[in-house]
Amino acid sequence: MTSFKKSDLNFSVVERFFRYVIVDTQSDSSSLTHPSTPKQKNLGKILVNELLEIGVTDAHIDQFGYVYATIPANTTRPNVPIICFCSHMDTSPDCSGLDVKPIIHENYQGQDLILPDDATQILRMAEHPDLKNQIGNDIITASGTTLLGADNKAGVAEIMDACYHWMNHPEIKHGTIKILFTPDEEIGRGVDKVDIEKLGAYAAYTIDGESAGTMENETFSADGLKLTINGISAHPGFAKGKMQSAIKIAGAIVASLPHQLSPEGTSGKQGFVHPVAIEGNVEQAIVEFIVRDFDDNLLVQHAGVIKQTTETILSNYPNATYTIEVNAQYRNMKQVLNEHPAIVDNAMEAIKRAGMEPRLRSIRGGTDGSRLSFMGLPCPNIFAGEHAFHGKQEWVSVQDMQKAVETILHLGEVWEGASPNPPR
Structure with missing residues (x-):
């Protein structure tokens, strides 16, 4: 069923995440440019260089700030559908993303987490109920004066770590996989300039959700x-x-x-x-x-x-x-996804293979996937582990990010073993 175990993986997701969150990528709804802020390209260039370093030869950033890359298929099975993984590079205009100082609170045991640069910023389990599922895990926060940027740099880091493993573990079988990192999602322009034909994918998945094991197939x-x-x-x-x-x-x-x-x-x-x-x-x-x-x-x-x-x-x-x-x-992506059940079913199977009980949810918001689905690329949203986004108490756990990496890798395997060319 699967060709790898968690113990086979040397995760780099935390190190990557720490590199990415210190880059200020806040978008600006008042700007008329694409991307809305040039500084988003700073992260895009870092991602391209890292992809090139691990052997992804076509990685590039375009004039609008979109990062594209291709993980070549390593399977002998014919006609495996091309899938795409997508996360956004920008952070919300609602809270500063300048000089982010990420902190790991190791072995969380349910205590209040007081952020050191502003002692009034306190993460309490009563106010962040998902912390109940994190006992013994390692919690990452910012220092109290900025957002963390887990929305959506956790997803970016998870996809990048998966790319590293695909390029270094040929035993993990998969078809052709497309990578897309977008600017300006937080201001509703995340796919304004995306090149759907360049992706050429059958289905896509945004990695931009909340609790581990959850998947969103419905948006506002x-x-x-x-x-x-x-x-x-x-x-x-x-x-x-x-x-x-x-x-x-x-x-x-x-x-x-x-x-x-x-x-x-x-x-x-x-x-x-x-x-x-x-x-x-x-x-x-x-x-x-x-x-x-x-x-x-x-x-x-x-x-x-x-x-x-x-x-x-x-x-x-x-x-x-x-x-x-x-x-x-944008419109509720469920209208499109209901017509292509395999896209959701395969992701649910990947979550199971990563050792979690999958849960379908509706999101009181939208993702890049909302619009991509109506542009001809059906695209549900898989968890990234991010919580309390757009504020100074934003957090994510190391273990949830690792589970997201596992899920992405398993999803590539699920599609590689699925029937070719499911109906669209």
Whole structure:
């Protein structure tokens, strides 16, 4: 069933991870360039050099900051489907990624983990319940003033370690494997410039999930909504009966949205509307929303709540007007993956072979795989072990990263032994 044991592997994933997290790769949603920040290419160049050093001869970074590479097949079986592994190099704009200082807390025994550079940053098991599964493991955090960057440099390091083992362990059989590292995933542009034809893959897997043993085959569907309020400006000294402030109207609309349709009022499979930016003046104000749900029909209904709330508030401002612009961002990848069950089934088998009980989950967010799936490359999301992403208490365990490497290697073997050319 498998040609290797964990004891056969000399893991390099932690050393790689430490090298990668100290490179600042924060993306910037206000930028119009590709990638949004040139510094993301700094990590891309490091990855290319490391791939070339281990013998991956076609590794390269393109003008947009994407890293491509090919692990040649070492199997004699014909027609093994080409699969791709993908992680993103950028870190979230929500928290600084400059001068990250990774720390290993060895042999965790359930105690509070106080981060040394800011003693107010404390990882408590009550607030991070997945720590219950980490007793005896080694926990990696940042020092308290930055995020760690496990989202998604844990996935990058895991794929890179798997590449090292593929190139140095010919007994681990696999077909042709494509590697893709993307910029700008955190700002929703992770696959804007990806070359699907260059990959030429049958299926892909992002390595960007949370708890060990989990796999996500379902994401939110997502829209962006822009609400523009056109008010009536007047000199404030002579405004009685004339002024209709777009700022106050926008504030009233946001305040009137139902709590049960907010991120802080929802969980599980419940969708939400969320104002993410407000700007303007008395004459015009713009509110930007993200709208999320697993069901596309409910996505439309949620946008309708914003429209209805706006019209209710504007009934008190007869001279003010509004416009709403809705832009599709990504869709629930399960719509595509349901048509290709082998892609999910093979990953579940790989998780089993790595000694874990596989668990399918839905993610209250999106991944590069959400959009790749609708670009013709079905792409579920496999765990990377990252937790508490986008904040100073982000963490990952050494053992979970090693399990992710094992899973990736097993998945290559599962596809190598599967029936050729499963239907698409």
